Amino acid sequence: MKKITLVVLSLPFLSACSPSMPEMPKVPEMPEMPEMPSMSEFIPDISLPTLFRSDINQGSVLDRFSINQLKVGMSKAEVQDLIGSPSVADPFHNNQWDYINHSTLYKKDNINYRLTLIFDKNTLKNIDTSKLESLPPLTEKEQELENKRLADEKIIAKRAAKEKAEQAKSKAKSRAVAVKKAAAQAKALKEKQAAQAKVAAKAKAIADKKAEDEVKALAEKRAADKKALKKKQAAEAKVATREADLKEGYEAYEKAAERAKSLKGPNTPWYRFW
Structure with a gap:
């Protein structure tokens, strides 16, 4: 056969x-x-051998759950705690971090992705996720955690917004109270200044009247003193004239007596009977 x-x-x-x-x-x-x-049918437990190829991971190994937690404003230490150290860092300014991965996987699609972070000194300013297409999606468990994280962040943001609104309201109320208080203080100060000005004006008027009276009294005193002086001077002149007249009369009398005496002799009395 x-x-x-x-x-x-x-x-x-x-x-x-x-x-x-x-x-x-x-x-x-x-x-x-x-x-x-x-x-x-004769050898059921025997299967043909298959070729095996091990996975080759090169670079930073990231996951979307960790990347989604990155926030602008984080410090470099916070970023490293979350996703580890970068594959490449800018050696001159240290303001750019790159997380690069090239992985060859067995019976799976190869992974090639790049995450770029831009810093301003120590603060995260920009997150570039445009080259993460080949990064595996979130697992079911990670998606649950992600949903919980987003819900928690929403609650925290809502609470923060409420606290901010309450603070703004309290601040506005405090500002209104301060403005009202300042207005009341300004009004009180204005009234006080007006009262002080009124008192000062009255005191000035009194002082001016007193000064005017003093000036008038001084002028009157000076006039009286001048008049008294003139009167005194006139009286003194009159007294002086009288004294001069008396002196002149006395001198004339003495001269007449001496003359009469000289005419009658030494033994003749100066008086004579008629």
Whole structure:
């Protein structure tokens, strides 16, 4: 049986190689071969070996759950605590961090991504996630944690907004109270200044009147003193004139007496009876 099968299979090759050979007679049709049983029925536990290729991870290994937690305003230490150290850092200014990954995975799509962070000194200013297409999506558990984190952040943001609004309201109220208090103080100060000005004006008027009275009294005193002085001077002049007249009369009398005495002699009394 095996020889016949071999001859039948070799005929086309022989006819192609030897065109000058005479045409072979037709081979009678062979009976159908019985179906052979499958080898797995005899050896069910044996499977064919498969080739295995190990995963090759090169660079920073990140996950979307950690990346989603990055926030502008974080410090470099906070970023490192969250996603680790960068693959490449700017050696001149240290203001750019790059997280690069090139991974070859077995029976999975290769991963090639790049996360770029820009810093202003020690503060995170920009997060570039435009080259993270090949990064695996969140797992179901990570998605639950992400949803919880977002919900918590929403609650915190709502609470912060409420506190900010309350602080703004309290600040506005305090400002209104301060403005009202300042207005009251300004009014009180103005009234006090007006009262002080009124008192000062009254005191000035009194002082001016007193000064005017003093000036008038002084002028009157001076006039009286001047009048008294003139009167005194006139009286003194009158007294002096009288004294001069008396002196002159006395001197005239003495002269007359001396003359009479000299005319009558030494023993003649100065008086005479008629």
